[in-house]
Amino acid sequence: xxxxxxxxxxxxxxxxxxxxxxxxxxxxxxxxxxxxxxxxxxxxxxxxxxxxxxxxxxxxxxxxxxxxxxxxxxxxxxxxxxxxxxxxxxxxxxxxxxxxxxxxxxxxxxxxxxxxxxxxxxxxxxxxxxxxxxxxxxxxxxxxxxxxxxxxxxxxxxxxxxxxxxxxxxxxxxxxxxxxxxxxxxxxxxxxxxxxxxxxxxxxxxxxxxxxxxxxxxxxxxxxxxxxxxxxxxxxxxxxxxxxxxxxxxxxxxxxxxxxxxxxxxxxxxxxxxxxxxxxxxxxxxxxxxxxxxxxxxxxxxxxxxxxxxxxxxxxxxxxxxxxxxxxxxxxxxxxxxxxxxxxxxxxxxxxxxxxxxxxxxxxxxxxxxxxxxxxxxxxxxxxxxxxxxxxxxxxxxxxxxxxxxxxxxxxxxxxxxxxxxxxxxxxxxxxxxxxxxxxxxxxxxxxxxxxxxxxxxxxxxxxxxxxxxxxxxxxxxxxxxxxxxxxxxxxxxxxxxxxxxxxxxxxxxxxxxxxx
Ligand SMILES: *[C@@H]1O[C@H](CO)[C@@H](O)[C@H](O)[C@H]1NC(C)=O
Ligand SMILES: *[C@@H]1O[C@H](CO)[C@@H](O)[C@H](O)[C@H]1NC(C)=O
Ligand SMILES: *[C@@H]1O[C@H](CO)[C@@H](O)[C@H](O)[C@H]1NC(C)=O
Ligand SMILES: *[C@@H]1O[C@H](CO)[C@@H](O)[C@H](O)[C@H]1NC(C)=O
Ligand SMILES: *[C@@H]1O[C@H](CO)[C@@H](O)[C@H](O)[C@H]1NC(C)=O
Ligand SMILES: *[C@@H]1O[C@H](CO)[C@@H](O)[C@H](O)[C@H]1NC(C)=O
Ligand SMILES: *[C@@H]1O[C@H](CO)[C@@H](O)[C@H](O)[C@H]1NC(C)=O
Ligand SMILES: CC(=O)N[C@H]1CO[C@H](CO)[C@@H](O)[C@@H]1O
Numbered sequence: 001x002x003x004x005x006x007x008x009x010x011x012x013x014x015x016x017x018x019x020x021x022x023x024x025x026x027x028x029x030x031x032x033x034x035x036x037x038x039x040x041x042x043x044x045x046x047x048x049x050x051x052x053x054x055x056x057x058x059x060x061x062x063x064x065x066x067x068x069x070x071x072x073x074x075x076x077x078x079x080x081x082x083x084x085x086x087x088x089x090x091x092x093x094x095x096x097x098x099x100x101x102x103x104x105x106x107x108x109x110x111x112x113x114x115x116x117x118x119x120x121x122x123x124x125x126x127x128x129x130x131x132x133x134x135x136x137x138x139x140x141x142x143x144x145x146x147x148x149x150x151x152x153x154x155x156x157x158x159x160x161x162x163x164x165x166x167x168x169x170x171x172x173x174x175x176x177x178x179x180x181x182x183x184x185x186x187x188x189x190x191x192x193x194x195x196x197x198x199x200x201x202x203x204x205x206x207x208x209x210x211x212x213x214x215x216x217x218x219x220x221x222x223x224x225x226x227x228x229x230x231x232x233x234x235x236x237x238x239x240x241x242x243x244x245x246x247x248x249x250x251x252x253x254x255x256x257x258x259x260x261x262x263x264x265x266x267x268x269x270x271x272x273x274x275x276x277x278x279x280x281x282x283x284x285x286x287x288x289x290x291x292x293x294x295x296x297x298x299x300x301x302x303x304x305x306x307x308x309x310x311x312x313x314x315x316x317x318x319x320x321x322x323x324x325x326x327x328x329x330x331x332x333x334x335x336x337x338x339x340x341x342x343x344x345x346x347x348x349x350x351x352x353x354x355x356x357x358x359x360x361x362x363x364x365x366x367x368x369x370x371x372x373x374x375x376x377x378x379x380x381x382x383x384x385x386x387x388x389x390x391x392x393x394x395x396x397x398x399x400x401x402x403x404x405x406x407x408x409x410x411x412x413x414x415x416x417x418x419x420x421x422x423x424x425x426x427x428x429x430x431x432x433x434x435x436x437x438x439x440x441x442x443x444x445x446x447x448x449x450x451x452x453x454x455x456x457x458x459x460x461x462x463x464x465x466x467x468x469x470x471x472x473x474x475x476x477x478x479x480x481x482x483x484x485x486x487x488x489x490x491x492x493x494x495x496x497x498x499x500x501x502x503x504x505x506x507x508x509x510x511x512x513x514x515x516x517x
Pocket of ligand 5: 113177
């Protein structure tokens with residue numbers, strides 16, 4: 001009897017846990033997780049003469065995989081051809097992640113303990129999608145239930161009233177749990193940024209806009225140091241930071257939520273003269289500084305002006321940017337920036353769909369939206385094709401309204417919580433990211449992949465792809481088929497003539513293929 005039970009358990013474990021699909025009609029579908037069940041991604045051992053093929057489709061397959069043989073002859077005569085060349089390496093990949101905002105933590109908290117654990121496991125655990133980055137705001141953002149800073153006592157120039165808030169307790173509890181479940185906890189990189197100084201330190205006396213008063217340059221650096229201390233005391237080490245979130249927002253009079261203006265010159269000089277020395281003196285010597293943390297269209301202007309300051313050019317090792325309002329501005333800006341500053345890494349630090357400004361006529365949360373998943377996967381492909389090293393999603397979890405958000409700036413999220421049912425929904429956006437995050441570990445390189453065939457080319461390209469070489473010498477190819485028809489594709493490997501792949505990509509589908517180089 002005992003043996004029979006063990007056999008059943010082993011059988012289930014080997015099979016992996018599939019998606020419990022919930023369809024939202026023509027929009028797409030989600031996978032439902034609860035306290036006792038959540039789909040996982042299985043990664044079987046790769047054999048030399050086989051490739052693994054993971055598929056997600058609009059009609060509801062999520063990360064289904066198969067083990068396949070390479071083709072020996074040219075079978076599909078009219079297929080598009082993708083030729084990989086791992087001798088041509090581009091940038092190193094750092095990883096993928098999301099933001100533990102107040103809203104994310106509060107939403108996770110609405111679920112039972114077991115369901116919470118399944119949610120965190122989905123992102124960070126060994127059966128999850130391999131996240132290694134977490135963005136933590138310093139105090140409030142719009143995705144908080146109220147405007148606040150860590151010291152809202154006007155004129156408290158000794159910061160004696162500085163304190164974390166209740167939301168930090170939840171965030172820290174989850175961060176600790178995440179460290180416990182990650183396959184390699186040392187790979188976790190937590191980075192942080194402040195949306196605004198306390199209102200009373202600003203010329204406007206307002207959390208929403210304005211600049212830091214120069215007499216508080218040192219005090220505000222001390223405030224940020226206190227945040228580092230408070231998290232460190234609770235066992236959380238911060239890997240990196242940006243001096244401020246979307247610094248240009250603060251220039252807009254009556255901007256709708258927490259922001260503070262930094263011109264690039266001031267961001268540079270404040271970091272060089274106040275922030276970096278203060279953190280360094282307090283023992284935070286290896287903190288990674290990233291400049292800008294604002295929209296792509298500010299490239300390369302913003303970093304140009306930060307790096308005019310020679311000292312800042314030394315201190316900042318990366319450039320952070322966000323995904324919004326980019327349709328008008330080409331990714332070429334990323335390449336220009338890379339070419340000017342080849343030793344600075346470039347990382348995308350905030351993305352989401354469903355913003356009012358980009359789609360006023362669509363719902364903020366659109367459950368099951370395949371189209372939004374497609375936006376994510378295309379974005380990641382495009383950005384990683386232009387020297388970007390990492391991609392970090394916005395809120396790890398939101399509720400069905402797309403909040404909480406104290407100014408009702410609701411948006412969509414890869415995971416939506418459904419507390420009434422003690423469930424959460426993993427959306428196509430979640431799987432879009434996982435096609436990379438699960439298979440492209442830190443230290444992988446983007447490699448050359450040459451496309452031949454009409455539907456690859458130009459703005460109307462219906463197939464997009466990118467390829468990587470991992471530290472374990474695996475080739476990983478991520479492909480998206482945007483067509484309503486299936487497409488035959490041949491993948492050739494310049495270094496391995498015998499490793500030819502002939503596959504048929506179903507309509508509206510995401511793919512990851514991996515094999516030993
Ligand atoms: C599909 O999305 C649209 C908005 O894009 C929404 O109005 C509609 O209710 C959604 N359908 C389902 C079945 O969820
Ligand atoms: C969780 O979902 C699974 C799969 O749909 C179902 O079998 C199980 O009963 C659910 N558990 C709870 C507690 O609802
Ligand atoms: C791959 O090749 C092996 C040995 O030739 C064969 O047994 C197996 O069925 C093939 N697998 C597939 C998916 O075609
Ligand atoms: C397969 O054959 C077609 C037609 O002969 C050719 O255009 C295509 O490049 C070939 N593909 C491969 C992978 O050799
Ligand atoms: C809930 O989870 C926390 C850690 O996440 C754990 O310490 C606690 O024991 C759990 N409580 C129950 C009732 O399982
Ligand atoms: C601020 O701190 C001072 C001294 O520690 C204390 O007396 C005061 O009550 C605090 N003010 C607030 C508003 O918490
Ligand atoms: C989401 O959170 C906001 C803010 O707390 C709340 O107003 C809204 O009702 C919530 N939505 C759902 C579906 O619970
Ligand atoms: C952050 C960023 O620049 N994201 C861009 C990456 O590529 C997509 C296009 O696929 C743009 O829309 C994003 O804005």
